[in-house]
Amino acid sequence: MIPHRLLLVSLLPVALGGCLAKTALDIATAPVRVVSKGVDLATTSQSEADENRGREIRRQEERLGKLERDYEKQLDRCEDGDRRACSDASKTYAEMQQIIPTIPYQPNDN
Numbered sequence: 001m002i003p004h005r006l007l008l009v010s011l012l013p014v015a016l017g018g019c020l021a022k023t024a025l026d027i028a029t030a031p032v033r034v035v036s037k038g039v040d041l042a043t044t045s046q047s048e049a050d051e052n053r054g055r056e057i058r059r060q061e062e063r064l065g066k067l068e069r070d071y072e073k074q075l076d077r078c079e080d081g082d083r084r085a086c087s088d089a090s091k092t093y094a095e096m097q098q099i100i101p102t103i104p105y106q107p108n109d110n
Helices: 002-015 018-042 046-079 083-102
Strands: none
Touching: 046 083
C-alpha cells in the first residue's frame, strides 16, 4: 500500500499541469513565506537601526540648537533686569544639560 502512495506522490507533479503544480507548490510554501514575512516585520535590520539612531541624534541636535538660541536670548533679557528671563534661562540650561550627554561626541575635522 505504501509503495503505491509513494509512486502516486512522485507522479503527482507530472500528472498535474504546470499551473496546478505551481499552485500546489505555492500552497506548500505559504506557511514558510508567512512566517518569514512575520519575522521581517518583527525585527529591525542593522541599517534600519542605524537610520533610526541617526534621526534621533539629529532631533536631539536640533533641540539643543534651539535651546542654545533661547538661552542666549534669555540671558540677554536677564542681564537687562528681567527676573522671569533669569528663571527661564536657568530652566533652559538644565534642559540643555540633560540633552548634551545623549548626543555622541564628534571631533572637528580641522
